[in-house]
Amino acid sequence: MVAPAALVVASFAALLIALAVGGAAAPQLLQDPGDVVRYGLPVAQMIVNIAAAGMIGALGMALFVFRAGSDEYGKTLDIAAAASALFTVSAAVTGFFNYLSVTARTVSLDDSFSQGLGQFLTQIALGQAWLWTTLLGAVLTVLCFAVRNQTALFFVGLLSAAALIPMAQQGHASGTEGHDAAVTALALHIIFAAAWLGGLLVLALLSRRLETLDLVAAVSRYSAVALICFVVVALSGYVSAQLRIGTLDQLASAYGALVLVKVGALLALGVIGALHRTFLVRRLDRTGHRGYFWWLVAVEMVFMGIATGFAAALGRTATPVSQEIPVVQTPAQILTGEPLPPEPSFLTYLTSWNFDLLWVLVCGFGIAFYLAGVIKLRRRGDAWPWYRSVLWVAGMLLLFWVTNGGLNVYEKYLFSVHMFGHMTLSMMVPLLLVPAGPVTLALRAIDKRSDGTRGIREWILLAVHSRVATVIANPIVAGVLFATSLVAFYYTPLFRWATVDHIGHEWMIVHFLIVGYLFVQALIGIDPVPYKLPYPFRLLLLLATMAFHAFFGLALMSGTGLLMADWFGAMGRTWGPSALVDQQNGGGVAWSVGEIPTFILAVVVAVQWSMSDKKEATRKDRAADRTNNAELAEYNAMLEKLSARDGGR
Structure with missing residues (x-):
């Protein structure tokens, strides 16, 4: 219990120091809520962060480190349940303190206080965020107590990560420049920091219960996850700091000083993580001595506590870059929070950038993990076609450009650009990624676990053979999803949600990618699927689906x-075609651009069909050579018998 105690002590000490340095707990000149609120709010927020870490970290360890049904598995879920309960209570207290801080009211039992609190929780964005967080925490508490099935627990883990998104949406003022980037960075920061801290906390609490070999395996698996968390936390922290500090000279401010201390703690944690991977695991495996393990975990907990305390204080400290919404705004700024970009050209589409950290990380990790798998196969003497690696890297680079380049700059302002991005995500990117066979590569490159736990390979196998995958990977279902998604998206409130809300925009990208990937996989995929259509029917499915695409484009x-006249028609653009003409151009994009990947898909299906026939003919010739044409001889003998019988009659 030394390491968890070190975390708590270091967190509270760091928080008090950071509040004093940053002035976040100083009395306010107007409407001061009092000492209890000024100190209680950051303390409650810090407890929320620690509880979220225990919740997410424990669920992650149960899913990827421990064997279902084991004693440590049950203890880990008990930790997750207790952390979820603490998360729920502290989130409710944080929401209550936020109400007192915003209104500077004193607690009372009269109707006006309760009505004001109810309005704050149901009508004000800040109150709604903490109400949702509290409700999700309550649901997670029940699920962590009730669910013990490891597969069902995977979805509980996804819900635990989603429970932190409402907090991330309030971390940067909506309507100010950089809001979308700030939401993405903060969401990634708190989710991966929680997984990092929570996993270490579970190891510290359960290490005495684990045998040496089990502890070595657990630390090794946690260390690999911690490395990924370190990269994500470092990059997301940089983006968040850059948006709030602005220039390097602002590092001399109180906010900048707190950021520098947090960066120092992060670097120290990186060094300790390297020691875990290069020294601690091998020493534990060789000697079984745990003394160094306890010391290193305690020191790591101290630095985790420092980072946690300073993070809570930073959330209450005034930033050098103003978070106030400008008084005078253009129509584009009112709608999007960003100034209207310059008139687009072919060159600006290639050179303009609006980075989305989520997809920067997805593309970066996607290329790195794929190439690492190829290198591993090559080192053990297994072959992997070079063109598959080229296709994968090209597909990831195209995905990177669509989600971060010129299309991401202009898709909010021009419907035609949005439609071009849609068609690229759902057709061109999958056309490059599917033939690369990522699932096949993962199953061949990732080591199989033999201790009953589930790693990435085991989860992939489970997903591939699940009933859901059997349904959605069916070629007919994939084709219907691909075709009907157009109508379901553009002629329902989903289109507004994906355009106005940043979370909806991210969902849109994921949806288009998955639907397009499933459709292309059904036509030309090499990864294992439950059922594949015969080649003639693949061509018919392709033509039918593309005909639907063409009708949709012609309708536009x-x-x-x-569509969305109060958005695309109210943007105040001084350049480009009118909103209606631009929408009609978008219909032309849907009709014409889709023809290029359609033609490529048809050619690939035809080539695969031809190669399949050649392979079947070759197989039969080899079988005939091995058996000295036994099958043909048997067939001729049957014909002779029939002929003799007919002659006798």
């Missing part, structure tokens, strides 16, 4: 009603 080209 001939339509006279503007």
Whole structure:
């Protein structure tokens, strides 16, 4: 219990120091809520962060480190349940303190206080965020107590990460420049920091219960996850700091000083993580001596506590870059929070950037892990076609450009650009990624676990053979999803949600990628699937789906009603075509751009069909050579018998 105690002590000490340095707990000149609120709010927020770490970290360890049904598995879920309960209570207290801080009211039992609190929780964005966080925490508490099935627990883990998103959406003022980037960075920061800290906390609490070999395996697996968390936390922290500090000279401010201390703690944690991977695991495995383990974990907990305390204080400290919404705004700024970009050209589409950290990390990790798998196969003497690696890297680079380049700059302002991005995500990117066979590579490159736990390979196998995958990977279902997604997206409130809300925008990208990937996989995929259509029916499915695409594009080209007129029609653009003409151009994009990947898919299906026939003919010839044409001889003998019988009659 020394390491968890070190975390708590270091967190509270760091928080008090950071509040004093940053001035976040100083009395306010107007409407001061009092000492209890000024100190209680950051303390409650810090407890939320620690509880979230225990919740997410424990669920992650149960899913990827421990064997279902084992004693440590049950103890880990008990830790997750207790952390979820603490998360729920502290989130409710934080929401209550936020109400007192915003209104500077004193606690009372009269109707006006309760009505004001109810309005804050149901009508104000800040109150709604903490209400949702509290409700999700309550649901997670029940699920962590009730669910013990490891597969069902995977979805509980996803829900635990989603429970932190409402907090991330309040970390940067909506309507100010950089809001979307700040939300993404903060969400990634708190989720991966929670997994990092929570996993270490579980190891510290359960290490005495684990045998030496089990502890070595657990530390090794946690160390690999911690390295990924370190990279994500470092990059997301940099983005968040850059948005709030602005220039390097602002590092001399109180906020900048707190950021520098947090960076120092992060670097120290990186060094300790390197010691874990290069020294601690091998020493534990060789000698079984745990003394160094306890000391290193205690020191790591101290630095984790420092980072946690300073993070809570930073959330209450005034930033050098103002978070206030400008008084005078253009229509584009009112709608998007960003100034209207310059008139687009071919060059600006290639050179303009609006980075989305989520997809920067997805593409970066995607390329790195794929190439690492190829290198591992080559080192053990297994072959992997070079063109698959080229296709994968090209697909990831195209995905990177669509989600971070010129299309991401202009897709909010021009419907035609949005449609081009849609078609690229759902057709061109999968056309490059599917033939690369990522699932096949993962199953061949990732080591199989033999201790009953589930690693990445085991989870991939489970997903591939699940009933859900059997349904959605069915070629007919994939084709229907691919075709009907157009109507379901553009003619329902989903389109507004994906355009106005940043979370909806991220969902849109994921949706288009998955639907397009499933469709292309059904036509030309090499990864294992439950059922594959015969080649003639693949061509029919492709033609039918593309015909639906063409009708959709023609409907937009001939339509006279503007989709989301209060958005695309109210942007205040001084350049480019009118909103209606631009929408009609988007219909042309849907109709024409889709023809290119359609033609490529048809050619690939035809080539695979031809190669399949050649392989079947070759197989039969080899079988005939091995058996000295036994099958043909048997067939001729049957014909002779029939002929003799007919002659006798």
